[in-house]
Amino acid sequence: AQTVTQSQPEMSVQEAETVTLSCTYDTSESDYYLFWYKQPPSRQMILVIRQEAYKQQNATENRFSVNFQKAAKSFSLKISDSQLGDAAMYFCAYRSASLTGTASKLTFGTGTRLQVML
Amino acid sequence: DTEVTQTPKHLVMGMTNKKSLKCEQHMGHRAMYWYKQKAKKPPELMFVYSYEKLSINESVPSRFSPECPNSSLLNLHLHALQPEDSALYLCASSQAQGLSYGYTFGSGTRLTVV
Numbered sequence: 001a002q003t004v005t006q007s008q009p010e011m012s013v014q015e016a017e018t019v020t021l022s023c024t025y026d027t028s029e030s031d032y033y034l035f036w037y038k039q040p041p042s043r044q045m046i047l048v049i050r051q052e053a054y055k056q057q058n059a060t061e062n063r064f065s066v067n068f069q070k071a072a073k074s075f076s077l078k079i080s081d082s083q084l085g086d087a088a089m090y091f092c093a094y095r096s097a098s099l100t101g102t103a104s105k106l107t108f109g110t111g112t113r114l115q116v117m118l
Numbered sequence: 119d120t121e122v123t124q125t126p127k128h129l130v131m132g133m134t135n136k137k138s139l140k141c142e143q144h145m146g147h148r149a150m151y152w153y154k155q156k157a158k159k160p161p162e163l164m165f166v167y168s169y170e171k172l173s174i175n176e177s178v179p180s181r182f183s184p185e186c187p188n189s190s191l192l193n194l195h196l197h198a199l200q201p202e203d204s205a206l207y208l209c210a211s212s213q214a215q216g217l218s219y220g221y222t223f224g225s226g227t228r229l230t231v232v
Binding site: 033035037042043044045046047050081091095105106108109110111 | 151158159160161163166174204208210219220221222223224225226228
C-alpha cells in the first residue's frame with residue numbers, strides 16, 4: 001500500500017517571502033500522480049498543482065512550484081511571494097496510474113498548516 | 119459548470135434519525151467519491167462510484183448507505199449514527215479515465231450527531 005508523509009505539522013512564512021512544504025511517499029509503482037491540495041477554513045479542498053511521475057520536468061502554476069525527486073520519493077511544494085490568502089492546510093496526495101479500475105483512490109498525507117504573517 | 123455542490127452545508131441529527139447528504143456535479147465526471155474528515159486530519163475514503171456502480175467500499179459501517187441514482191448525483195443515507203460519526207463529509211468527482219487530473223471537491227457537509 002502507498003503511504004504519504006508530511007513531516008511538518010505547521011509552518012509559518014512572512015508575507016511576500018518563500019516557503020517550502022515537504023512531502024515524501026512510499027510506493028512500489030513506477031507510474032503514478034502526485035498532487036498538492038489546499039484546504040482553507042472554508043473547508044473546500046482546492047487542487048494547487050499536480051505532477052505526473054513519468055515527467056522529469058517539475059510542475060509550475062504561477063507562484064506555486066514543486067521539486068519532484070522520483071528516486072528519493074520526494075515531492076515538495078514551494079510557494080513564492082506568499083500572500084495572506086495562502087494560509088490554509090496543505091495536503092500532499094498520491095494517486096496510482098494503474099488502470100485496474102476506472103477510478104482510483106487518492107491517498108493523503110497528514111497535512112501541513114501554513115500560517116502567513118504580516 | 120466546474121463545481122461539486124453539496125447540500126446541506128450543516129446538519130445536526132439525533133442518533134435515531136434518518137437523514138441524507140446530497141452531492142451533485144455537471145462536469146460529466148463518471149467517478150464520484152465520499153470522504154470523511156475529522157478535525158485536523160486528512161480526508162479518509164469511504165466509497166467510490168464508477169459509472170454509477172459502487173467500486174470501492176472501505177469497510178464502512180452499514181449505518182452509512184451510499185447511492186448513485188445517475189451520473190450527476192451521489193447521495194449518502196445516514197441512519198442510527200453515533201456521536202463519533204460527527205465529521206466533515208466531502209464529496210468529490212473525477213474524470214474516470216483522466217487519472218492525472220485529480221479530484222474536484224465540494225465544500226462538504228459538517229455533520230454533528232447528538
